[in-house]
Amino acid sequence: MRALVMIEPSDGPDRTQVDKVDEPVPGPGQLTVEVAHAGINFIDVMARRGDPGYASGWPYVPGLEVAGTVRSLGAGNTGFSVGQPVAAFTRGGGLAEVAVAESALVVPLPGGVSTAVASAAPLMLSTALLLLTDIGRFRPGDTVLMHSASGGVGGAVARFVPALGGGRRIGVVGRPDKVDAARAAGWDTVLVRGPELAGAVRSAARDGVDLVLDPSGTTMLDVDLAVAAPTGRIVLFGNAGGGTPEPLPPAGRLIGGNLAIGGFSMSSLTAAAPASAADALRRVLDLVADRALDVEVTEIDSLDGVAAVHQRLAEGQGSGKYVVSVAA
Numbered sequence: 001m002r003a004l005v006m007i008e009p010s011d012g013p014d015r016t017q018v019d020k021v022d023e024p025v026p027g028p029g030q031l032t033v034e035v036a037h038a039g040i041n042f043i044d045v046m047a048r049r050g051d052p053g054y055a056s057g058w059p060y061v062p063g064l065e066v067a068g069t070v071r072s073l074g075a076g077n078t079g080f081s082v083g084q085p086v087a088a089f090t091r092g093g094g095l096a097e098v099a100v101a102e103s104a105l106v107v108p109l110p111g112g113v114s115t116a117v118a119s120a121a122p123l124m125l126s127t128a129l130l131l132l133t134d135i136g137r138f139r140p141g142d143t144v145l146m147h148s149a150s151g152g153v154g155g156a157v158a159r160f161v162p163a164l165g166g167g168r169r170i171g172v173v174g175r176p177d178k179v180d181a182a183r184a185a186g187w188d189t190v191l192v193r194g195p196e197l198a199g200a201v202r203s204a205a206r207d208g209v210d211l212v213l214d215p216s217g218t219t220m221l222d223v224d225l226a227v228a229a230p231t232g233r234i235v236l237f238g239n240a241g242g243g244t245p246e247p248l249p250p251a252g253r254l255i256g257g258n259l260a261i262g263g264f265s266m267s268s269l270t271a272a273a274p275a276s277a278a279d280a281l282r283r284v285l286d287l288v289a290d291r292a293l294d295v296e297v298t299e300i301d302s303l304d305g306v307a308a309v310h311q312r313l314a315e316g317q318g319s320g321k322y323v324v325s326v327a328a
């Protein structure tokens with residue numbers, strides 16, 4: 001089968017190629033998916049550049065979310081049937097014609113949901129939902145501030161806020177040429193990252209921000225703390241720049257500020273609590289099927305185009321969510 005193979009760590013697309021590799025065989029409790037579409041994520045880039053904990057080894061086939069049909073079932077796997085349309089979390093290996101998944105992390109596709117949109121659901125949409133709800137404790141009317149607002153997860157959060165009852169959405173982007181994309185994604189106010197950011201957020205949200213969603217490690221944490229309202233929540237869910245995050249602020253600052261700092265990792269959740277991850281996937285697919293959530297994706301027409309998309313993401317030039325059509 002064809003798969004996207006990262007040969008060794010690299011900052012560029014030069015060590016990524018589409019190769020013929022052996023098709024995976026499902027073990028007990030696993031199944032394989034004939035991949036129709038696979039999601040492309042910034043986390044693939046973190047694996048490519050060799051950030052610790054992202055690639056399981058080299059060469060590495062990236063890809064953490066797929067949609068397609070069940071191709072084969074591992075021993076003792078009775079919950080699915082061959083040919084059934086599904087979406088699945090994968091532990092790498094999703095950017096391939098066939099991907100293996102734990103059946104606990106596979107969800108049947110509801111009618112009316114395309115595989116292109118469904119392939120953005122396991123990692124991107126489920127992360128956006130859990131950031132806002134289970135971790136971020138979003139309440140209708142809250143003011144939400146999000147860094148990297150014009151990207152995949154950023155655009156999904158902007159669309160979830162109205163679906164969850166509505167609130168004020170303030171998006172932050174890294175460059176002025178991303179402002180329009182963030183506005184189009186639904187952010188009410190869009191600010192550009194820079195030394196004046198905290199002041200600009202305070203001007204836009206005089207009562208402070210109720211929920212901050214931050215994938216930038218701890219590099220923006222001082223801003224997050226400066227703009228959070230009393231009883232505000234700050235959720236750290238990535239480390240886009242790489243490097244070692246700084247220690248969190250002393251307890252006194254959180255106690256005195258009536259603030260909570262939390263963290264989120266979907267890959268840890270799929271390992272530690274697969275039922276919670278699968279439940280989130282089921283919820284987002286149902287929202288899409290019920291047309292309560294409108295999702296836009298940019299479709300790449302073959303695995304051959306993925307390395308260039310990874311490079312766009314690595315250079316901070318991506319816009320919205322990319323998925324790839326894998327089916328031969």
Ligand SMILES: NC(=O)c1ccc[n+]([C@@H]2O[C@H](COP(=O)([O-])OP(=O)(O)OC[C@H]3O[C@@H](n4cnc5c(N)ncnc54)[C@H](OP(=O)(O)O)[C@@H]3O)[C@@H](O)[C@H]2O)c1
Pocket residue numbers: 040041042043123124127147148149150151152153154172173174175178215216237238239240241242264265266267313314315316317318319320
């Ligand atoms: N915790 C989880 O389970 C989980 C799940 C999915 C995604 N994530 C994280 O969520 C973030 C968004 O993911 P995505 O796939 O939707 O990506 P994306 O937002 O479409 O693209 C990544 C964005 O990160 C920002 N960025 C900040 N520092 C960067 C750097 N040093 N190099 C390149 N880009 C940098 C850029 O936007 P700006 O310059 O505009 O900020 C860039 O566009 C990523 O950081 C990812 O790791 C976490």
